[in-house]
Amino acid sequence: MREVAFIKKNKQKWQDFETAIFGKQLKNPDELASLYTQLVNDLSYAQTYYPKSKTILYLNNLAAKAFQKIYKTKRQDTNRFVYFFKTEVPLIMYHYRRYVAYAFIIFGAFAAIGALSAAYDDSFVRLILGDYYVNLTLENIKKGDPVAIYKSGSNWGSFIGITLNNLYVGILNVVYGVFGGLGTGYILMENGIMIGAFQYFFEKEGVLMQSVRGIWIHGAMEIFAIVIEGAAGFIIGASILFPKTYSRLTSFKHGVKTGVKILISTFPFTICAGFLEGFVTRYSNVMPNWLSLGIIFTTLSIITYYYIIYPHRVHKKQQLNYATI
Incomplete structure (x- = not known):
């Protein structure tokens, strides 16, 4: 029909x-x-x-x-x-799941660009990460602890400072969506290229696995949250560019409301990532492989389930509730 x-x-x-x-x-x-x-x-x-x-x-x-x-x-x-957290956010994530896909594709593409650029240009890593970080990390690699830079400062000081910075980046990621999504795309590009160049740097130095065991203890939730916040920024951008049957102002208000709800939902994960970086990552070199990899797998599984799998279950349950009224 x-x-x-x-x-x-x-x-x-x-x-x-x-x-x-x-x-x-x-x-x-x-x-x-x-x-x-x-x-x-x-x-x-x-x-x-x-x-x-x-x-x-x-x-x-x-x-x-x-x-x-x-x-x-x-x-x-x-x-x-x-x-x-149990119903409203999952239903929003289900409805806007294509924006999550867009954010992951864009982030992944720029991560690949970052890795390839680092592979073909020896100066690229220094351009992205800075001479201080690269030189200090090279010294730490020689000392046998590639991620020692993440162990400086006190536990609480690192936790608070890192968490506040990550919250700030997440808020910018969403707010920059008002520029038609271009600002959000820039932040995803910046972080994607940095991650790609960053991981290639450790691969080139022959300590990729050691870096993964340490950095991704907190990085799994931290990076995943950035991508989800990117999706929220794209939703705001789309509400401006494609208002559909609504007035542009009404569409924008709805987009902002939705984007802010998604942003707020990432805060617990961002705080958890900051806690892990402040209190756990610093001990990665003395952890057995099974423990560090177990933490990485667990944190990645939790945030993946909440934003990717659980929304489908909530939506399906809601449809069944509708049908039984």
Whole structure:
């Protein structure tokens, strides 16, 4: 069925449902449940046959608002804080999952560019990382501790300083989305090239595995969070460039609200990464391989599950809840 025919066929039914939900007089529960089930079925049909249509946005918003209206007397899970992290953010991540993909692709591409540039230009690493960092790290490699630079300062001082810096970078990453996403793209480019050149530098010096065992203890969550924040920045940029059926101002407000929610959701991971860098990374050279690699795998698995896998589960659960009303 052509989309125009689909809309024409069901438009009146959708309008009746809006009236039933948001009007002064509700229909009886059985009739309301029947209308809701039909709405969810129409949403599923539209997602299957018109995946890029604005009809999906309309039906999805209507279904979400109706669900909240029907269950207005039902308490949310424990409290607003838990609901935010357990349900609201995962649903946002599912809806904007393509922006997460864009952010990872862009970051990965620039990381590859950074590594290739370092491989073909001996001066590139110094240009990106600075002479001080390179010279000090070369000295540490000779001493048998390639990541000794991460062990300077006190535990608490390092934790607080690193965490505040990473939070600042994350906020900039999102805020720069107001420049049509170009500012966010620049930050992802900067960090991607740095990571690529950084890891090639250790590979060239023959200590890649030692650097991975140390740096990625905190880097798994830190870098992943930067990429997620990049996706939030792109959402804001897209809200300005592609307002769809909304006014540009309304679209921008919605984009900012969504981007800020994603940004806030990364704070616990950024703080955790700062804690690991301040208190754990400094002991990587005395840890057995299984422990350091275990920490890396665990932290990467947790943040990957929350932002990539869990949103699909929450979305699926929500769809089932819709269907059973």
